[in-house]
Structure formats: structure tokens, C-alpha cells
Amino acid sequence: MSDHHGEDGLAHDPHNAPLSGPALRVKALESLLLEKGLVDARTLDEIVDTYEHKVGPRNGARVVARAWTDAEYKKRLLADATAAIAEFGYIERWAEDMVAVENSPTVRNMVVCTLCSCYPWPVLGLPPSWYKSDAYRARAVLDPRGVLKEFGETVPDDVEVRVWDSTAELRYLVLPERPAGTEGWSEEQLAAIVTRDSMVGVSRVNLPAGMRP
Amino acid sequence: MNGIHDLGGMHGFGPMVIEPGEPLFHAYWESRVFALRLACGFHRKWNADMGRYARECMPPARFLSASYYERGFYALEQLLVASTLINAKELESGQPETKTHGGAVLQPADIPKLVRSRRQMRLDVAVAPHFKVGDKVVARNNNPVGHTRMPRYVRGRHGVIDRDHGVFTFADSHAMTRDKKPQHLYSVRFAATELWGEHASARDSVYVDLWDDHLKTR
Numbered sequence: 001m002s003d004h005h006g007e008d009g010l011a012h013d014p015h016n017a018p019l020s021g022p023a024l025r026v027k028a029l030e031s032l033l034l035e036k037g038l039v040d041a042r043t044l045d046e047i048v049d050t051y052e053h054k055v056g057p058r059n060g061a062r063v064v065a066r067a068w069t070d071a072e073y074k075k076r077l078l079a080d081a082t083a084a085i086a087e088f089g090y091i092e093r094w095a096e097d098m099v100a101v102e103n104s105p106t107v108r109n110m111v112v113c114t115l116c117s118c119y120p121w122p123v124l125g126l127p128p129s130w131y132k133s134d135a136y137r138a139r140a141v142l143d144p145r146g147v148l149k150e151f152g153e154t155v156p157d158d159v160e161v162r163v164w165d166s167t168a169e170l171r172y173l174v175l176p177e178r179p180a181g182t183e184g185w186s187e188e189q190l191a192a193i194v195t196r197d198s199m200v201g202v203s204r205v206n207l208p209a210g211m212r213p
Numbered sequence: 214m215n216g217i218h219d220l221g222g223m224h225g226f227g228p229m230v231i232e233p234g235e236p237l238f239h240a241y242w243e244s245r246v247f248a249l250r251l252a253c254g255f256h257r258k259w260n261a262d263m264g265r266y267a268r269e270c271m272p273p274a275r276f277l278s279a280s281y282y283e284r285g286f287y288a289l290e291q292l293l294v295a296s297t298l299i300n301a302k303e304l305e306s307g308q309p310e311t312k313t314h315g316g317a318v319l320q321p322a323d324i325p326k327l328v329r330s331r332r333q334m335r336l337d338v339a340v341a342p343h344f345k346v347g348d349k350v351v352a353r354n355n356n357p358v359g360h361t362r363m364p365r366y367v368r369g370r371h372g373v374i375d376r377d378h379g380v381f382t383f384a385d386s387h388a389m390t391r392d393k394k395p396q397h398l399y400s401v402r403f404a405a406t407e408l409w410g411e412h413a414s415a416r417d418s419v420y421v422d423l424w425d426d427h428l429k430t431r
Contacts, residue, residue, distance in 0.1 A: 022283055023242040028307040029290065030245055037313040038256065038298055044248040046321040051247070052237050055328050092330040097378070099400075114221030114364050116265055117281065122329055126237055126247075132281045135226035141366065141419050142222045142409055150229040160416040161405075165221065167362045168398050168422035169261075169334035170378060 056125035059090045060173060061194035063123060065187045067100075068178045078102060081173060091122045098123070101164060102175045103201070108155055109174045110148070110201035112140035113166040120171035124196055131200065141165060151202045174201035181207055214358055215365060217273035222366040222409070243282040250289050251327065255319035258296035261334075262388035266360040267291045334382045342397040342425070348374045349431040350401060352423065360388035363427045367419075370408055371431055372401040375420060383424050396425040 033039045063085055067074040077084040081098035085091050091098065098120060101109040113119065114137045119127040130136055139147050144161045148154075155161055164172045176198040182190060197203040220226075238244040254264070267288035276284060293299045303310050319327075344350060352367040362384045376399065383394035400420045405413035 022246075022286060023240065026242040026245050026249075026286060029286075029293075029304070030249060032299060032303055032307050032309060033249065033253070033293075035309045035313065036299065036303075036311075037315055038318060039249060039252040040318050040320060042321050043252055043319050043324070044245065046324045047248040047251050048238075048244045050324050050328055052244075090329065092326075096330065097335055099378075112221075114366075115218060115362060116268065128232070128235055129239075129281070130229055130231050133226070133230065134220055134223075134277070135229055137220040138223040138226045139229075140221075142224075144417065145414065147229060151231070157414070158416075160418075161414065162417070163419045164400075165364065165419060165421045167364060168378075168381060168384065168424070170398070170422055 051121075051126055055122065057123075057194075057196035057199065058191070059088070059125075060120070060123035060196070060199045061191040062088060062187075063090075063100075063173070064175060064194045064199065065191035067175055068182075068190055069187050074175075077175065085123060085173075096120070096122055097170045098173060099164075099170050100173045100175050101162065101201075103177045103204075105177070106158070107160050107162060108148075108201065109162045109164060109172075110140060110144055111164045111166065111172040111174060112137060114138070114141055115165075115167060118166040118171065120173055123171075123173055124199060128196070148202060151197065153203055174199050176201075176205045179205050179207050181211070214269060214360065215356055216269045217271075217276045218269045219365050221364045238282075246282045246286045246289065250285055252319045253289060253293065253298070255323075256296075256298060256316075258298055259292050260387055260391065262360060262382075262384045263391075264288060264292065265384075266388040267295075269360065334384075336380045336382060336393065336395045338380055338395050340380045340395050340397065342377055344374045344377070344397070344399060344425070344428065344430075346374050346376060350374060350428045351431050352401070352421075353427055353429055355427070357385065359385070361385045361427075363423055364421065366408055367401075367403055367421050367423070370403055372403040372407070372421075375400040375402040378422070381424070383426060385424075385426070394426070398422055398424050399428075401428070 034041055067077050077100045081100040085098050103109055117127055117132040119131060141163050144163050145155050166172060194205055198205045268284050271284060271287050290304060294301050294304055350372055352363060352370050354369040378398045380395050381398040383396055386392040386394040401423050403419050405417035406415055408419060
């Protein structure tokens with residue numbers, strides 16, 4: 001485990017960098033909690049490492065790819081998403097309650113949490129900043145088509161938009177439409193093209209450039 | 214509470230800011246706030262709903278100028294002091310005053326299970342539902358001082374029960390008194406035109422998860 005967040009290119013050496021503002025205050029609280037024996041330092045590192053490397057949208061992508069290739073699985077997913085996702089071991093039965101909502105040529109689903117930032121962590125990892133932003137939380141319910149346009153998605157007037165506000169302990173996963181041109185693809189190939197944003201419902205799944213028919 | 218956190222339907226926050234390939238945390242301290250919140254939650258001195266309420270109680274002007282992790286850190290400080298895991302003097306000085314905790318703490322080996330089962334809000338108790346799928350309902354015009362998961366933008370609005378999720382802990386009472394008040398939770402469909410007026414798309418709708426106590430028959 002490293003103290004550095006190398007992937008973002010920023011130096012985050014917690015021991016040497018001068019601290020100010022929240023960094024200083026957080027460091028002070030962490031030290032206090034460690035001294036009081038209320039938290040374990042290795043556990044804190046393990047939590048961060050888990051969400052950085054082990055839990056993320058690849059989990060959800062595998063669920064979507066299976067639903068695209070296995071009609072029986074898709075039926076189970078739409079009827080009881082908690083149980084269907086538990087088949088992968090990403091959640092435990094009765095733990096995190098999940099609902100899967102299906103996109104079609106006539107229906108687009110999109111997920112928000114206007115009151116805080118509820119998000120299906122076990123299948124998508126931690127949410128991106130835009131999902132947690134006041135702009136998204138304010139606008140997704142009032143102007144979903146305008147928000148989708150800013151994600152590059154123009155929804156035709158004859159398509160119905162359903163916005164799911166996560167106001168309880170239910171977490172929503174959008175089952176996006178399988179793109180044309182993927183006939184005969186394996187579950188693994190399909191999982192590789194399923195994006196986080198498509199499972200939140202703000203974009204479609206597109207074939208990577210060069211693979212488009 | 215009619216708090217600043219209840220953002221649904223507000224104007225003025227600008228366009229979506231999308232950062233392609235953004236890191237999970239934008240600074241080291243953000244990752245520590247995240248981890249500290251989970252590790253401190255292990256002591257069960259507060260539940261998830263109390264945690265949300267703590268964030269909502271951040272003074273509004275401060276709330277709006279704070280980032281997601283600053284809001285979370287504020288709530289953590291409040292919860293630690295309110296639960297007496299630490300005291301206010303310790304928070305300010307950073308120096309422990311009382312003897313160390315000595316009890317169990319969250320261990321690295323607990324993490325894999327933790328990520329798969331964070332919440333247990335579904336209750337295995339028999340409670341009769343007040344409504345059934347297809348029922349026409351009105352969201353009550355409640356304005357409680359404490360925590361509520363009924364957003365302002367649906368209050369007094371007409372909706373239809375879309376699905377019954379079963380019996381759940383009632384977040385509103387759970388946050389204030391830890392009373393689980395088991396009752397049915399539903400997805401309620403509100404037409405966009407009912408919420409936002411005639412200029413909204415007639416096809417569109419917003420689905421909000423609401424409990425029996427939030428609803429009445431139309």
C-alpha cells in the first residue's frame with residue numbers, strides 16, 4: 001500500500017507536504033483517533049485501497065454484460081436485482097438493496113440522489129464528482145433532458161425519460177441498451193465496453209471508435 | 214428539515230462539470246475522510262440516517278461553499294463529539310484527554326465483508342402495506358424540523374405507487390430517535406408536469422422512494 005496517489009499525477013506525501021485547511025484538520029483528527037485507539041491505521045489504508053483497486057464500475061459492467069447475454073439472468077436481475085447481483089458476490093443478500101431499471105428504444109432511465117449522494121458503491125464504486133455536485137442533484141429531476149444534453153445525449157421527444165431519486169436505502173442500476181454491432185460478442189468483450197456513466201443513465205453504451213459499423 | 218441539502222429542482226448551480234478520467238480522490242485528505250467515516254461508523258454510535266442528518270445540519274452558507282468531503286468531515290466531527298467518542302476539547306486541541314478506547318476497532322480483515330453489506334435497512338417483519346401498486350397518492354405536506362427523506366419538490370404533489378419494495382426502517386424516525394418504525398417503502402411515480410408544470414415533458418416522470426408515513430390516499 002502506498003501513501004502516494006500516483007495515478008493522478010499529484011504529490012500527496014502525507015508526511016512531508018505542508019498541510020493547510022482541511023488537510024491539516026483531517027490529519028489532526030486522524031492522529032487523535034489513532035491515539036485514542038478508535039481506528040486502526042492499517043484499516044484506513046485498506047479501506048482506501050479497496051475502493052481504489054477492488055470495487056468499481058467493472059463490477060456493474062459484468063452484471064450488465066451477463067444480462068445482455070443471458071435472458072434468464074436478465075429476468076432475474078429485473079425481478080430481484082439484489083439476488084441477481086449477489087450471484088456475483090458483489091453484495092450479500094439482504095444487505096444492500098438494489099433495483100435494476102432497463103433502458104429501451106422508448107425509455108431512458110437516469111439515477112440521482114437529490115438529498116445527498118447515494119450511489120450503488122458495491123457495483124459502481126465511489127461516485128464521480130459530477131454525480132455529487134450540487135448542479136446534478138438540483139437539475140437531474142427538474143431538467144433531465146438538459147443534463148443529458150450536457151453529457152452529449154440528445155433524447156428524442158418521443159422517448160420517455162424516467163429519473164430515479166435515491167431517497168431510501170435502495171440503489172439503482174441502469175441496464176443500458178446493448179449497442180448494435182456486438183452480436184456474437186462474449187460476456188467479457190461486452191463488459192469491457194460498458195461504462196460507469198451508462199449504468200447511472202447519463203450516456204449510452206457506444207462501440208469504441210474503430211469498431212463502429 | 215427544510216435544509217439546504219434538499220437541492221432537487223433548484224436553479225443557479227450552473228452547467229454539469231464533467232472531468233474525464235478523474236481520480237477517485239482529488240487530495241490525500243479526502244481519502245482519509247472517507248476511510249475515517251467508515252472506520253468510525255464501526256463503533257455503532259450512530260446509524261446512516263443520523264450521519265445524513267449531521268451533514269444536513271451544517272449551516273447553509275457553509276454547506277454551499279464546502280466540497281463533498283468537507284461536508285462529510287464536518288458531519289464526522291459533529292458525530293464523534295455528540296456520541297462522546299471524543300470531546301470538544303480534544304477535537305480542538307488534537308490531544309487525547311481521556312484514556313484510550315481499548316475496545317474493538319474495525320480491522321483490515323473486516324473490509325471485504327463491509328463493502329458487500331454496509332446497510333441493513335430492510336426488515337424481516339410483517340407489516341401491512343397502506344397502499345398497493347397503482348394506488349393514487351399524495352405526498353403529505355410535512356415540514357418536520359428533523360430529518361426527512363421526502364424531498365420538498367414532491368410535497369403536496371400527486372403520484373402513483375409504482376412498486377412496493379417491502380418493509381424498511383423508516384429513515385425519518387431512525388435519524389432522530391433510532392426508532393425503526395417498520396413500514397412499507399414504495400417507488401412513487403410523479404409526472405414531470407405534476408412537479409414542474411405544463412412546460413415539462415408530458416412523457417417524463419420522477420420516481421421517488423417514499424414510506425407509508427409520507428403518503429396519503431388521494
